[in-house]
Amino acid sequence: MNSVFFPLSKAIYFLITPSNALIFTALAGLLLLSATRLRRTGIGLAALGTIGLAVGGLAPLSEALLLPLEQRFPAYPTDGAAPAGIIVLGGGIEAGLSEARAQVVVNDAGERPIYLADLARRFPAARLVFSGGSGFIGGGIAEADIVSRQADAIGVPRTRLILENRSRNTHENADFSAALVLPKPGERWLLVTSAWHMPRAVGCFRQAGFTVDAFPVDYRTRGWGDLTRFNGFASDGLLQLDLAVKEWIGLVVYRWAGYTPDWFPAPEPTEGKASR
Known part of the structure; x- marks a missing residue:
C-alpha cells in the first residue's frame, strides 16, 4: 500500500x-x-x-x-533523565542542495540537526539515530547520507551515528527506525522533530510499537497571543x-490508513510523569 x-x-x-x-x-x-x-x-x-x-x-x-499542533506536547524538561537513545527525524536538511554545494544546507526546520548535535553532547552515552531518506518521487540522495558526510560540520561524532536512509515519510521513519534499533522494554528514547509535526510522529512510533518521549523543536508560533497578530x-x-x-x-489520512492509533495523538499519562 x-x-x-x-x-x-x-x-x-x-x-x-x-x-x-x-x-x-x-x-x-x-x-x-x-x-x-x-x-x-x-x-x-x-x-x-x-x-x-x-x-x-x-x-x-x-x-x-x-x-x-505545537501545544499538544510540552517541551522536554532541561533536567530530564538521560535517555537510552535519541531519534532525530529528517526534514531539516536540503539534501540535493547540500550534495551540489558539498556543505550542509538547512531549511526552516534546521533546528532538527542542530538539536541532534546538542543532545549528543548532553547525553554522551545515548545511541544517536538519524532517520531520513529521500522525500522525492524517483529517489535522490538521502538526507541521512548528507548527515553522514557532514557529521563534523553539524558537530556530531560520526562513530556514534546510526543512520536510517530508506524512509520517505513519517510512517516509514517509525517502522524503519524500530526495526533498526530494536528498542528494549523500559528503555527511554527521545524523539526530535518539529513541534507542529510531533503529534503525527509520536502516533506513528506508537503504532510501530516504539515508545518515545517527545522533544519538540522548530516552533512556528510564540503562543496563543499570536492569534491577535x-x-x-x-x-x-x-x-x-x-x-x-x-x-x-x-493526521486524518494517517489515521485512516492505520499508520497512527489516534486521530490526534497526545501525551500519555506515563510520559507526563516521566518528564517531571
Whole structure:
C-alpha cells in the first residue's frame, strides 16, 4: 500500500495546498470571466481566490491552525533523565542542495540537526539515530547520507551515528527506525522533530510499537497571543498556512490508513510523569 500511498499523497497535496488551490481558483475565475458567458461564476471564483490569498496570507489563520499542533506536547524538561537513545527525524536538511554545494544546507526546520548535535553532547552515552531518506518521487540522495558526510560540520561524532536512509515519510521513519534499533522494554528514547509535526510522529512510533518521549523543536508560533497578530508579509502567512493544512490532513489520512492509533495523538499519562 505504501508504494502507492507515497506518490499519490504528493500529487493530491500539490492540488489541495491552500496557496495553490486559491491561485487555481482565481485563475479559473478569470478564465470563465474572459472566455465564457459565466461572468457571475467567474467573478465569484476570482474574488474567492483573491480574498482567500489575502486572508490566508495576512490574517492569523495559520497561527490558529498551528497552535493546537505545537501545544499538544510540552517541551522536554532541561533536567530530564538521560535517555537510552535519541531519534532525530529528517526534514531539516536540503539534501540535493547540500550534495551540489558539498556543505550542509538547512531549511526552516534546521533546528532538527542542530538539536541532534546538542543532545549528543548532553547525553554522551545515548545511541544517536538519524532517520531520513529521500522525500522525492524517483529517489535522490538521502538526507541521512548528507548527515553522514557532514557529521563534523553539524558537530556530531560520526562513530556514534546510526543512520536510517530508506524512509520517505513519517510512517516509514517509525517502522524503519524500530526495526533498526530494536528498542528494549523500559528503555527511554527521545524523539526530535518539529513541534507542529510531533503529534503525527509520536502516533506513528506508537503504532510501530516504539515508545518515545517527545522533544519538540522548530516552533512556528510564540503562543496563543499570536492569534491577535497579523502577518507583515502575505508570503509568510501562506507558507505557514500550507504547512498547517498539510499536517492536519496528514493526521486524518494517517489515521485512516492505520499508520497512527489516534486521530490526534497526545501525551500519555506515563510520559507526563516521566518528564517531571
